[in-house]
Amino acid sequence: MSTKTAWIEQEIAGLKEQGLFTRIRTIETAQGAHIKVDGKDVLNFCSNDYLGLANHPRLREAAQKAVNEYGVGPAAVRTIAGTMRLHLKLEERLAAFKKAEAAITFQSGFCANLATIPALVGKGDVIFSDELNHASIIDGCRLSRAEVVRYAHNNPDDLRKKIVETTDYNHRLIVTDGVFSMDGDIAPLPALAEVANEHGIILMVDDAHGEGVLGTGGRGIVDHFDLHGQVDIEVGTMSKAFGAVGGVVAGDKTIIDWLRQRGRPFLFSSAMTIPDVAACLEAVDILEGSTELVDRLWSNAEYFKRAMQALGFDTGHTQTPIVPVMLGEAPLAQQFSKALFEAGVFAMAIGYPTVPQGKARIRVMNSAGHTRADLDRALAAFKQVGETLGVI
Template sequence: MRGFAHLERELAQLREQGTFRRLLPLDSSQGARVKLNGREVIQLSSNNYLGLTTHPRLLAAAQQAVSEWGAGTGSVRTIVGTFALHEELERRLAAFKHSEAALVFQSGFTANVGVLSTLLAEQDVVISDEWNHASIIDGIRLTKAARRIYKHCDMNELEQVLKETQHYRTRLVVTDGVFSMDGDVAPLPELVELAERYDALVMVDDAHASGVFGRNGRGTVDHFALNGRVHIQVGTLSKAIGVLGGYVASTQTVRDYLIQRGRPFLFSTSHPPAVAAACLAALDVLLEESNLIDKLWENTRFFQEGLRQLGFSTGNSQSPITPVIVGESALALQLSDRLLEEGVLAQGITYPTVPKHAARVRTIVTAQHTREDLEMALAAFAKVGNELRLI
C-alpha cells in the first residue's frame, strides 16, 4: 500500500544505525528466569519487583473473580462499568496511601495524562522536572496551562521558577518519585518545603516507588514522612503490584472532578474483575509479606555492588533500577544482544527514551532472583564487558 514511504525511510535509517527495536515474545510467565526462543534466560528487564505477577494469592483472586464476576465489565465506569470490586480497590488504595480518596485508571500513563490534562487550565502553570516520565510530558502537552521545566532535581532552579510564577492561579510542581531510567530519587523533602513556602501544589508519580519504598511499599511520600503534604500521588498497579492499571490518590474533590471530566477515565472500559481482584490481593501481600521488600533490597545491594566492582558506570541509582551506562546507542544494543547470548535478558535503552550519548542497558533485580541468578548475571556482564572493552 502506498503512502508510507517516509516511514519506511526512517525505519531503514534506524536499522542502519543499529537502533531498530524488535519485540521479544516470551514463552513463559514473568519471573526471575523466563523462556525466550526456547531458552531459559535470567530476566533483568521486567518491572516485576516483588514477583507478584505469579504470586499464588493474586492468581487465586483473579481466578475466583472471573468465576464470580465474568471476564469483562461491558461498560465504562460512568455508565454501568463500576463494580463493587473497583470501589473496594479504590478505598483500599486511599487507606494504603494515607489519602482521602483514590481513583483507578486503565494504566499509569493514562493516570498522568488524565490528571494533568483535566485539572489545569489557562490560568495555571505546571512546573516539571526535565527527566520526568513520558506520560507526564504528554499530559503537559495536552493541558492548556503554561509550562515551565526545571533542571533535573535542581532545587535552586525550582525555587527561581516558583518566584517567577507567582501570578498564576495554581502552580503545580510535578516530579517522579523514582526516575525510571536512572533509578535516582527526587529530593522530596526540599521540594515540598519549597512548594509550601511559595504556596504551590505538589504531584508525585510513584510508579517505580510503589511496592518498593516506604512502609510496606507505600512509596517515596511515605518514605520521606511527607504524608498529608503532597497533594496528588500517582502510581501504577502494573510494576511492583504485578497486575495492571494506574491510580490517583488525593482528595475527594480531585477524585470527583476526575470522574466528571477526566477523558481517559470517561471514555475507557473499566478493568476486568480479575484485574481489580488481583490488585486487592497484592495490597494484602504488601501488608502481610514485608519480607519480599527486604529480599528485593538485599538483592539490589548485592547486584549493584557487583557491577561497580567490575568497573561499570551505574550512575546515581538509589533504587533497584540500575543502569549500565555505555553512551552510544549501537553499543548499548550490542551489549544487550551479547548478554542475551550469554543467557541474560537485559534490554538496551536508547534515544529518545534517554538522551543521546547516554544509552544504557537498564537492569532491575527482583525479590525472586536467587544469589545464583545474580552471580551468573554478573559473570555474563564481566565477560561481555571485557569483550566490548567497556571495563
C-alpha cells in the same frame, strides 16, 4: 513500497542504521526470574516485576476466583455502568495502604497521568515539570494545553527560581517522577513539598517505580519520606511491583472527587478489568501482611549494585533497584544486550528517545524473585561481556 508510506520506510531504515530500532522480543512463558524468550531459556533482568507478583499463586487464584464470580470485563466506563463493588473496594484499600485521604483507580499509570494533569490545569495555567519526567507526564502536560516550564532535574532551587520568574498564570501545578525510571534516582520530595507549600502550588508525584518498592512495605515515596498529608497527589501504577495492570491516584479527597468528574480516561474509557482489580487487591493483602518481598528486593539490589560497581561498571546515580549500566552510544548498548542474551541473561538496551542521545544503557531491573545464584550468574555474564566489549 507505497508512496504514501515511503517516508516511514526511510525513517525506519535510519533508526536501524543508528542502532535505535527496537527489536521487540517475545516472552513465551509466564513472567518470573526464569523465562523463555524467543525460544531461549534466560534469566530475566528486564521486567518491572519487582516483587515476583506477576505470576504469584495468590494473585492468580484471586483473579481466577473473581473471573468466576464477576466475569472478565467491566462492560462500561466508570461513570456509566462500569463501577463495580470491587473497584470501590480496591480504592478504599489503596487509600488505607498509602495512608491517603482517598484514592481513584485508572486503567494504567499512563492513563492516570493523562487523567490527572488536564483535570487540574488548562489554558492560561502553568505546570512546573522536572526535565526528566516520564513520557506519560509529558503527554498529560501537552494534553492540558497549559504552559510547561521545565526545571532542572531534581533541583528544588531551580524550581523555586522558575516559579518566581513565572508571573502570568491562573492555576499552577508542580509535577515530578518519584523514582526516575531510566536512572533509578529519587526525587527530593521534602524539598519540593517545601517549595510547593511556600508558593501554594499543588504538588503531584508519579511514583510508578516507588509503588511496592519504596516506603514501609512498599507504601511508596510519600511514606518513604514520611510526607503524609504534605503531597497533594501521588500517582502510582499497579503494572509493576503489584504484578497486574492498573493506575492509581491517591491523595487529597477534593482532588480525587474532582478526578471522578473530570478525569477523561475515567469518563471515556472502560474501567479496570475484573481480574486486574482482584489481583491488585490480593497484592495489597500480601504487602500489608509482610515486608518480606520488599526487603528481599532491596537486599538483592544492593548485592547486585555493589558487585557491578566492584567490576568497574558505571551504574549512574541510582538509589533504587533500577540499575542503569551506562554505555554511551546506542549501537554498543544493543551489542551488549545481544551478547548478554547469548550468555543467557535478558536485559534490554535503552536508547534515544527513551534516554538522551549518547546516554544509551542497559537497564537492569532487580526483583525479589531472583536468588543469589541468579544474581551471581548475571554478574558473571556482565563481567564476560563487559571485558569482551572493552567496557571494563
